[in-house]
Amino acid sequence: MKALLTVFTSILVAGCSVIGENNLETAPYTVVKSTSGDHKIEVRQYAPMILVSTNMSGEVGKSAFRRLFKYITGANEGASKIAMTAPVIMDQENTGKGAEIAMTAPVFMDENSSTPVMSFVMPKDFTLANTPKPTNPEVRVSEVTEYKVAAIRFSWTLSDSNVQKHTEILEKWITENGYVASDSPVKAGYNSPFTLPMFRRNEVLIPIR
Template identity: 40%
Template sequence: MAIEEPKYTVLEKTPPFELRSYAPMILAEVQLEGDLDEASSQGFRLIAAYIFGQNQVSEKIAMTAPVAVEEQAVKSAKIAMTAPVNIESNAGQWTVSFVMPSEYTMETLPKPLNSKVQLRQIPAVKRAVITFSGFYNSQKVAEKTLELEEWMKTKNLQATGAPKFARYNPPWTLPFMRRNEVMIDVRD
């Protein structure tokens, strides 16, 4: 299933590290408390509910396939799934976000029915990224974050935000085929 991902260009590559320049994007996000797993699954469910139709809209929205469209009793739109699901922590508070398909603007995205789901425009940004496969847990994410920070030091890259953890695959994906990333926004 081809899932749209945020658009970016690779500025530098030293596997497993990359320096990327991302195009502006719109996020649907929720803020939650708890640990990584709790926040991840609860946030995923809340935002998935939004993109699967819990939104206010009075017209059909073109899909960026492959999401099935079914008629709802209440007029609603399904929004194509994108990857990755981003997770960032701020002392036990988590922000879980999905990047919205690039065809949408803040004006054309249907408004979420759940007030916990917020839409936010992100300007173009540079990010240092480390990619890894397998299962994730808080310790593995912390180790990969440390590796990324060490690489950033060797490149004289300055962080401008907290690390973000991104996962690209559904839970049933075999561990060796999973794609996970830690991303840190860096000064231009």
């Protein structure tokens, strides 16, 4: 599933501490299977998710992140104001009027397709029908269903070497446990850039069947 592939770690939210705690809502999922030991691995079935997405451009996707951030802080068509679940750093250029939408972790970023895409996950009470329409034509709304993954959790950074190491561990586990990968690996980060590396929650997720 090409719309979901990697998580942009620079979430830029206030309310995130240097030890990794934050008040952000997390995309809901059910744990189907889990392991213990040196590596924490889970098989997860995610609930249906509403995504707002945009093509990535600029250094490390900063332009895409800015467009999506503006969307959740007002660059949308909305008649009512939606309460924020966590305070965020407001962009001074965001002068559009509209609903303010809670920021949810993680932020997905597809780096492997021909046109890289970044996506924010909307809070769980959002549907295709009630999600405010973006005022920027470069931002679009979609729904993801039946998203089942194997996930491995680790700390420190989402460096290429750290991601590759845990991807290989997860791919081996998937094969040994009778699953088949159905799409490319996903990187996931849940903390602000201010969180100390040893306290960060990072993940690699691989869609499976």
